[in-house]
Amino acid sequence: MSWIPFKIGQPKKQIVSKTVERDFEREYEKLQKLEDQTKKLHKDMKKSTEADTAMSKAATKIAGDLLSNPLCEQDQAFLESVMSLDTAMKRMEAFNQEKVNQIQKTVIDPLKKYSSVFPSLNMAVKRREQALQDYKRLQAKVEKYEEKEKTGPIMVKLHQAKEELRPVREDFEAKNKQLLEEMPKFYNSRIDYFQPSFEALIRAQVVYFTEMHKIFSDLTDQIDQGGLTDQEREQQNESKLNELRALSIVADD
Structure with missing residues (x-):
């Protein structure tokens, strides 16, 4: 796995079963993916x-720029339409800011807080890996003395090695047991943690677009000129553009 910092000589005795190691890797990989997904979603x-x-803000600025256009001074009907647009854009901006604030509190901030837990989790995994490496090193040391001739000095060293191994083995087994129990719990808790946030996100969008429908329906009623269709407006613009092209100042040389 990518988080193993180094390798050492392996003891002959298998100290962690392949099943346990596979279970551990599977659970940790799930949490690594969860961390990546949480960071991506937050971003x-x-x-x-x-x-x-x-x-x-851009829409509000456009309406403001139109209000300062000289055409508004010359055409009262156009001025009234632009004023209606400016009012609508300001209402839209206010509702949008409410939506953004709501999403910040109910979605973005919780995502950030959730992401802040992973460094501690990753550190616990590293400590477990360090304990495993120490366990393997001392187990290999015990095996080395067990293979030697059983002289008095060797037996003393073997006893010392076993005494040194015992707390290290217990430390690893405790760390391993804790992670195998808690990693699945942490992973499964994501649903209960995020569901309120995503429900709040949906509600915020529904409220916003409901208000936008009202705002722009009102705006349509205020600025609709004679019920012209988009095609009729396009034809009207094209006709005016052709008149401009006919002017001598824009004629091709």
Whole structure:
């Protein structure tokens, strides 16, 4: 696995079963993917709210720029339409800011808090791996003395090696047991943790777009000129453009 910092000589005795090691790797890989997905979602949500804010500010600025256009001084009907647009854009920006604030509190902040837990989890896994390496090193040491001729000095060293091994083995087994029990619990808790956030996200979007429908329906009623269709407006613009092209100042040389 990518988090194993180094390798040492392996003891002949298998100290961790392949089943246990596979279970551990499977659970940890699930948490690594969860960490990556949480970070990505946090980043994407921030981009989304930033884009929403930029869009509403740009729309409000466009309406403000139109209000300062000299055409508004010359055409009362156009001025009234632009004023209606400016009001609608300001309402839209206010509702959008409410939505962004709600998403920040109920989605983005919880995602950030959730991500902050993973460094501690990863450190616990590293400590377990270090304990495993120490366990293997001392087990190999015990096996080395067990293979030697049973002289008095060797037996003393063997006894010392076993005494040194015992607390290290217990430490690894405790760390391993704790992680195997708690990693699945942590992974499964994601549903209960995130469900309220995602429900809040959906509600915020529903409220916002419901208000947008009302705002733009009202705006349509205010600025609709004679019920022209988009095609009729396009034809009207094309006709005016052709008149401009006919002017000598824009004629091709």
